[in-house]
Amino acid sequence: MNPRFFVDSSAIERQGGGGFVAEIAGDEAHHALRVLRIAPGDEVVVLDDSGLEYHGRVREVASRDKPPRFWVQGETIEPAAGEPPFRVCLVQALPKGDKMDLVVQKGTEVGITHFAPALSERVVVEYDPRKAEARRARWQRIAQEAAKQGGRGRRPQVAAIRPVLQCLVDLKDELILVLWEQAETPIKKVLREENRQGIGGVALVVGPEGGFSAREVEAMEALGARAVSLGPRILRTETAGPVAAAIVLYEWEGG
């Protein structure tokens, strides 16, 4: 797979005849030139979160500019293949330690489009509110890196940390599935009975290490969520979201 770079759409200029020129600068350029040792003539893919892929070659490198930058020129612009045809949102109650890093990396690989880090009754980690934005930015960087390596066409969005019920209220027309070990309805039953055509997306809601309380699940159900089981085994909190997303996409994406 050719190296992939995300830029703002303003960095891509369409040219007459269907071609484009893109400027890659900042951290992306730094990494490309210092670590990947990108050089003129290399084939690369530029992405701007529009759902399109711009295939071209490196035309010129300015590695001594501060910050360094380079330009890509090409003719092939096509839909990005690695994007799910509907939103896949993971509302993840904050797990301990640095496990959210793993959730974001693996979740991006399998195809999650939105991450909503959440607070719930049994969340035990506490972030200093002043550090919450730094955490979010870290997860956003992990998502971007995983999106590049996984052939994604858009960068998943990582939202600010909010209470779990607020995350649900802020959803649009997603089918909301709470993964709850005490639920009796298998996720398979819901996925096979729902009409995916009428659904704008799926939101998967995962509790922290201690799970959700019955009261929390009731409150989520009152907001339209359905509690489902992932099967007879118990997955750790950091495993449940990416696995459930992979299953939703297995069932509903493509043929």
Add this chain to the structure above:
Amino acid sequence: MNPRFFVDSSAIERQGGGGFVAEIAGDEAHHALRVLRIAPGDEVVVLDDSGLEYHGRVREVASRDKPPRFWVQGETIEPAAGEPPFRVCLVQALPKGDKMDLVVQKGTEVGITHFAPALSERVVVEYDPRKAEARRARWQRIAQEAAKQGGRGRRPQVAAIRPVLQCLVDLKDELILVLWEQAETPIKKVLREENRQGIGGVALVVGPEGGFSAREVEAMEALGARAVSLGPRILRTETAGPVAAAIVLYEWEGG
């Protein structure tokens, strides 16, 4: 979930009237007494890899014995709920660093029953043969710990490191699926067309970071394997096996 302990079946003694007494010793007892602070009266589950669960209470604790041990007595013996109804084997070409630890932990959570760490053309890690058994024992410990936490009824078995083709030759009557990013057949097509009733199990074969060569895939196909795609995104080597196993079990386990 009550704490779960794996023992050799010789450590469980059936009693008249349908009850049992089990002795837990060694590392399991050490961990139970020192970390979990198990005490007389606590409800626990004892497992012996037979596919049965023994539910009972701690009767007596000998924490000053060297090694420490304790005894569990109970009446309820029932089939272990967390075991797949067929073998799920992961043939994993060795990934870099300690990623195999993650593969074994996450794979055990989702339900893999056998791990076969493998060598292939593009494997870059090299284990000193004298350390290979220590590695295997480490993965076996990780599998045991994950099996306890995940509610599994049996400990997955971790085989010795072997060449990937040898792993395939040593399989019994498994449906062999090579997860290959260049394959055109979606895994969904194969899972929905195959008759799972006639299959003793599924073996999933995953390449290292650099993937399998076309030549390797051909050799595996000559041994009866089918190359399949996991979808439009590219999963890292350590993600592919657990995700594919979760999908196989989603499709074929239960209703």
